Amino acid sequence: MNTGQILEFFQKAVSKNRVSHAFIIYGGTEEERKSVAIDIARIIECRTSPKICSNCYSCKTIPSGQFPDVHMVQPEKRNLSIDEVRSIKENMYTKPYYGSRRIFIIETDWMQQPAANSLLKIMEEPPSYGMIIILTRNNKNFLPTIISRAINLKINPDIEMSFDPKTTEEFVQILQSAKKKNWQELFKSAEGISRNSTREEIEHLFDSIISIVRQKVLAAAGFNQSLPEKKHSDIIDVDEYRVLAEILDKRQYLRFNVNTRIFLELLAIKLSTPKWRNWQTR
Numbered sequence: 206m207n208t209g210q211i212l213e214f215f216q217k218a219v220s221k222n223r224v225s226h227a228f229i230i231y232g233g234t235e236e237e238r239k240s241v242a243i244d245i246a247r248i249i250e251c252r253t254s255p256k257i258c259s260n261c262y263s264c265k266t267i268p269s270g271q272f273p274d275v276h277m278v279q280p281e282k283r284n285l286s287i288d289e290v291r292s293i294k295e296n297m298y299t300k301p302y303y304g305s306r307r308i309f310i311i312e313t314d315w316m317q318q319p320a321a322n323s324l325l326k327i328m329e330e331p332p333s334y335g336m337i338i339i340l341t342r343n344n345k346n347f348l349p350t351i352i353s354r355a356i357n358l359k360i361n362p363d364i365e366m367s368f369d370p371k372t373t374e375e376f377v378q379i380l381q382s383a384k385k386k387n388w389q390e391l392f393k394s395a396e397g398i399s400r401n402s403t404r405e406e407i408e409h410l411f412d413s414i415i416s417i418v419r420q421k422v423l424a425a426a427g428f429n430q431s432l433p434e435k436k437h438s439d440i441i442d443v444d445e446y447r448v449l450a451e452i453l454d455k456r457q458y459l460r461f462n463v464n465t466r467i468f469l470e471l472l473a474i475k476l477s478t479p480k481w482r483n484w485q486t487r
């Protein structure tokens with residue numbers, strides 16, 4: 206789902222008075238996850254709920270963390286500790302001061318067994334007004350019992366929106382090195398991007414590349430697409446849909462903790478090599 210669809214999902218749930226107690230929102234960027242969670246809290250607490258008026262006390266104070274019944278939990282290194290879970294537990298069973306719910310938004314990618322077990326207890330027996338929204342890069346990092354106790358919603362990147370000329374610029378340099386077969390320069394640039402970017406940023410870059418390829422493919426097929434900037438467009442030797450599908454397929458490697466530097470190198474070499482049939486190894 207894109208973020209708009211996730212919000213719609215909550216608006217429907219609120220109007221049917223059937224909002225569950227635990228959610229895991231994963232995928233997307235850190236900002237997307239956070240802003241979706243804040244809007245979910247606003248959908249629940251706004252005086253025009255399930256709409257968001259942006260003007261009432263709830264709408265105004267939830268984003269800044271001033272609303273008394275919405276708590277942001279941001280563990281160090283995104284690793285949720287048992288102490289943080291204890292504090293959630295203490296606060297969870299206090300009735301809401303102002304809102305209709307006690308909402309805990311937890312940004313975490315990891316939790317050790319004791320923290321997970323303790324959180325699981327809260328998820329199993331939440332008070333009627335309690336709500337937990339876990340925000341994470343990948344829900345597969347959690348115990349299956351945690352995953353199955355929550356409604357899992359994945360933010361899918363909106364391909365039209367993901368084109369980011371600035372991050373793409375650096376990658377275009379790698380592509381140029383690959384075209385010139387200047388491997389030393391290519392490895393150096395790949396190392397640079399890999400060192401200075403988070404995995405999320407590299408996923409975002411990948412989405413930008415996909416966006417360029419897609420625009421080229423559609424334009425080549427006669428659809429009235431505005432072409433991406435020429436310098437980006439020219440450097441990528443791809444204009445077939447089949448190839449787009451093959452590249453999309455490679456995104457999964459980023460999920461499997463493949464070294465991002467190697468990933469960038471391979472992607473650049475493949476994108477600048479027209480012999481596509483050789484890239485079928487799975």
Ligand SMILES: [Zn+2]
Pocket residue numbers: 250251252253257258259260261262263264265
């Ligand atoms: Zn409002």
